[in-house]
Amino acid sequence: MVASISARKSVAAAVSYFKHMAEDEYYTGQGEAEADGEWDGRGAERLALEGPVSKADFEAALNGHDPRTSTRLTQIGKSHAPGWDMTFSAPKSVSVMWALSSPAERVRIEAAHRQAVRAATTHLEDHHAFTRRGKGGAIREPVAGLTIARFHHHTSRDLDPQLHTHAFIFNLAPRRDGSWGSLVSRNLYKAQKDAGAIYRAHLANGLERDGHAVERHGTSFRLAAIPRDIERAFSKRRQAIESAADTYGYRTAKGMELAALRTRQAKRPRERAVLFQAWQAEARTLGFDLTRARQQQAQIGARTRHGPMPGHEARTQSPARALPSVQQMISAIAQASRTSSSMQGLRISLRQRPGERDTEHER
Structure with missing residues (x-):
């Protein structure tokens, strides 16, 4: 799914989520984690939140406080979720292109992804974000902005390339009169499909401007240079979920969620x-x-x-190999x-001998 949304149902759950999000799947050679995320949205601007997301600021906003002054802006009660995670995932062909490209090209692909995420969350902010006020919340009105923390990740749990961004939308939004209120969650859920389509459209256009051949299919797309068998080879997480669904007879959306949980591995940085x-x-x-x-x-x-063009024929895809x-x-x-002081010129034989088995999913 290109865009998904799920609620963090308590402040404690959201704090745990932050610890998880702040640890990207890969690390630098010095053992330091990648950037901890970034603030976004006009709500964050009003709170003077910019740059990296700290745990203290994240937790203050979860509790309905101004992170700078500690002033209570809104009441986050037991019946109110402190926020929602809206995740934007690039099509697999884009992630594979990113993984196999030069460093300079990877930077451009990732920039196109981030700009597309920003376009989608800005659309949510402008058209689908509402708050309530008055007795029993009878009055519904559009907000003046959203408070968002974005976390950019790059791999699946099976260590395949998977560009995706978690946009955490706080249940804390400014009204146009300067007061603050909580969000009407139903509108965010209803906008999920719309946000995904906007993300894909902006990403496809950005990549096309950068010289990539794009194949569009309705509101979806893929990069033509990445064959489908290569996409499949780099989709081990999806294959594991589909295999579990077949094993347990899952056919519904809820069943696929259960299959995902059954095959979920701990992240391995x-x-x-x-x-x-x-x-x-x-x-x-x-x-x-x-x-x-x-x-x-x-x-x-x-x-x-x-x-x-004389002398040129279209490429015939070869079947995927084990x-x-x-x-x-x-x-x-x-x-x-460990046996060489440099990775330069490295040659590795990765072909399996007859009879060898891949035990990745047997552990």
Whole structure:
């Protein structure tokens, strides 16, 4: 699902959520976590919240307080959720493109993703954010802004590339007269599909402007240079969920949630450089070369515009082959790095011998 929303039902649950969100799935070589997130929304601006999100500021806003002055802005009672997590996930082809691209290209892809998330949350802020006032909350009115903490993550629980952003929307919003109130949650849930479509449209347009060939399908899209069999190979989390659903006979949306819980593994932080090495090694094992694929897409585009180019034929996709898990690849890379002072020129054999089994999902 490209955009999903779920409530944090208590302040304690939301504080636990913050600790989880602030730890990205990969780390720098010095063992330090990536950026802890960033403030967004006109509500955050009114509270002078900008830059990285600290635990103290996050917890103060959860409790309905101004983080700067400790003034109570609104009452967060037991019957009110302190906030909602709206998650925006890039299509798998975008995440794979990001993982296999050069560092400079990765920066541009991630920037397009973040700008698309901002466009979607701004749309929520402008059109779907309402508060109540008066006796029994009888009066409903649009808010003057939202208070949002965004956390940018990059991997799935199975250590595949997965660009996604958690936008935590606090139940704390300014009214146009300067007072503060809680949000009407129903409007946020109803806007989920709309927000996802806006995110996808902005992301597709941004990537297309940057030179990527985009295939659109209704309100969805994919990057043409990433074949579907490669997408599937980098979707181990999805495959695990689908396998569990088949095993237990789950068919409904609720059933798929149960399948996701049954297959959920603890997050396993890894160093950034080792993850990129593993993803690129996996692509080589699949026989996929991104530079060649993008060149072929450029040729296809030229033929579409100007007619066939002599001597060029469309690429035929090869079937997906059995692969070792990302965890096994990371272990191979780590072993090689211990026997060499440099990763430069590293060559690793990752092909499985006949009879070997991938036990990633058996542990």
